[in-house]
Amino acid sequence: MRAIPTDRGACPFDPPAGMADEPLSKVRLSNGDQVWLVARHDLVRQVLGDTRFSSEIDGGFLDVPLHAVQPQPGMFIQMDPPEHTRLRRLLTGRFTVQRMQRLRPRIEQIVTERLDALERAPRPADLVAEFALPIPSLVICELLGVPYAERAAFQEAGTRLLTLTGTQEELEEAMMRLGGYLAELIARKRAEPGEGLLDDLLDSGLSDEELVGIAILLLIAGHETTANMISLGTLLLLQHPDQLALVRQSPEAARTAVDELLRYLSIVDVGMFRRASTDLELDGQIIREGEFVTCSLAAANRDPALLDRPEELEVSRPKAPHVAFGFGPHQCLGQNLARLEMEIAYPALFRRLPGLRLAVPLEKVPFKSDMAIYGVHRLEVEW
Numbered sequence: 001m002r003a004i005p006t007d008r009g010a011c012p013f014d015p016p017a018g019m020a021d022e023p024l025s026k027v028r029l030s031n032g033d034q035v036w037l038v039a040r041h042d043l044v045r046q047v048l049g050d051t052r053f054s055s056e057i058d059g060g061f062l063d064v065p066l067h068a069v070q071p072q073p074g075m076f077i078q079m080d081p082p083e084h085t086r087l088r089r090l091l092t093g094r095f096t097v098q099r100m101q102r103l104r105p106r107i108e109q110i111v112t113e114r115l116d117a118l119e120r121a122p123r124p125a126d127l128v129a130e131f132a133l134p135i136p137s138l139v140i141c142e143l144l145g146v147p148y149a150e151r152a153a154f155q156e157a158g159t160r161l162l163t164l165t166g167t168q169e170e171l172e173e174a175m176m177r178l179g180g181y182l183a184e185l186i187a188r189k190r191a192e193p194g195e196g197l198l199d200d201l202l203d204s205g206l207s208d209e210e211l212v213g214i215a216i217l218l219l220i221a222g223h224e225t226t227a228n229m230i231s232l233g234t235l236l237l238l239q240h241p242d243q244l245a246l247v248r249q250s251p252e253a254a255r256t257a258v259d260e261l262l263r264y265l266s267i268v269d270v271g272m273f274r275r276a277s278t279d280l281e282l283d284g285q286i287i288r289e290g291e292f293v294t295c296s297l298a299a300a301n302r303d304p305a306l307l308d309r310p311e312e313l314e315v316s317r318p319k320a321p322h323v324a325f326g327f328g329p330h331q332c333l334g335q336n337l338a339r340l341e342m343e344i345a346y347p348a349l350f351r352r353l354p355g356l357r358l359a360v361p362l363e364k365v366p367f368k369s370d371m372a373i374y375g376v377h378r379l380e381v382e383w
């Protein structure tokens with residue numbers, strides 16, 4: 001049995017070589033676990049849309065084997081209905097397009113401030129540290145009511161939780177640290193409520209453990225994902241000056257480009273597992289109860305059945321029904337926020353620094369092949 005493909009040597013912006021070789025095949029993870037790999041758009045949607053492929057699991061890739069779990073309170077990404085539905089419903093209204101649009105002026109202000117800071121920074125500057133990470137971090141902190149000044153207490157632990165190499169002890173320790181900080185923050189909020197989503201949830205009938213779980217989930221999901229899209233998307237556009245010129249053209253062009261960048265880069269790929277809760281049939285193959293399945297969102301998003309010329313980056317093409325945000329009941333809760341941050345950040349960056357360029361050869365850029373969410377660790381830029 002082949003190992004799950006991980007080699008992006010040929011092109012750092014493409015899915016690992018061999019990912020789409022077979023629509024459905026058994027592969028081995030680095031921890032020795034055997035899982036079904038689903039790599040065709042229609043099959044990926046079938047799996048993610050069917051909750052008999054359960055999300056109540058943990059582990060994978062690390063020393064930690066995949067196993068069924070009793071989800072931690074509040075961590076609804078690891079829950080099935082009806083519990084998943086109960087918790088997600090409390091939040092969906094907070095992340096609608098309209099609600100997110102109210103944040104637009106504040107996000108524009110944050111982006112401008114980060115550009116001011118970037119211009120003052122010594123050159124070459126690290127675009128990740130100065131721009132791509134602080135923007136989603138400031139936004140999600142304000143939205144939740146988590147003090148940004150206290151980010152030392154949660155950013156490092158959050159990164160640790162997404163690292164693919166590490167032991168069970170390291171993971172548990174990071175989770176404890178993050179949970180400890182947020183439990184203490186929620187206790188402070190109970191004593192003196194402030195303004196933010198977590199404050200609003202204090203009286204919604206959730207236990208403190210559930211609130212902590214929700215806070216961990218939103219804080220981690222809200223940070224790393226968008227930060228990676230801003231930095232990796234910038235790098236990709238710098239490699240495609242013709243496409244970059246289109247993004248610069250108008251706010252509408254930038255808005256259209258965002259979904260193509262999401263599709264093309266698919267920064268969340270095979271990191272999300274499901275477990276068959278009963279014997280199930282997929283593409284004529286029986287998946288036995290208890291077997292694990294992972295979906296390659298990157299392969300699905302480059303499926304020729306999804307769109308023409310899937311391997312081409314074409315930022316002005318109409319939005320394809322890509323699965324970069326997943327699909328089905330667990331489809332990304334924060335997608336409207338992520339889109340808004342990107343559609344503000346890219347054009348603002350390229351307008352303010354028209355001469356923006358990489359300060360090191362592409363081969364020297366440290367790509368995040370060691371992380372559950374793809375991106376770059378650093379991006380040294382000049383202008």
Ligand code: HEM
Pocket residue numbers: 048055076077078088140217218221222223225226229267268272273323324325326327329330331332333334335337338
């Ligand atoms: C470009 C940025 C982002 C990408 C590519 C992304 C991708 C994803 C994907 C693929 C899933 C599905 C997981 C699964 O099915 O197991 C997901 C779920 C989720 N995302 Fe995002 N995400 C992004 C930004 C955000 C942001 C900014 C937030 C903050 C609010 C967020 C919050 C969540 C939550 C809470 C879930 C779990 C939803 C559920 O289980 O019902 N994400 N995301």
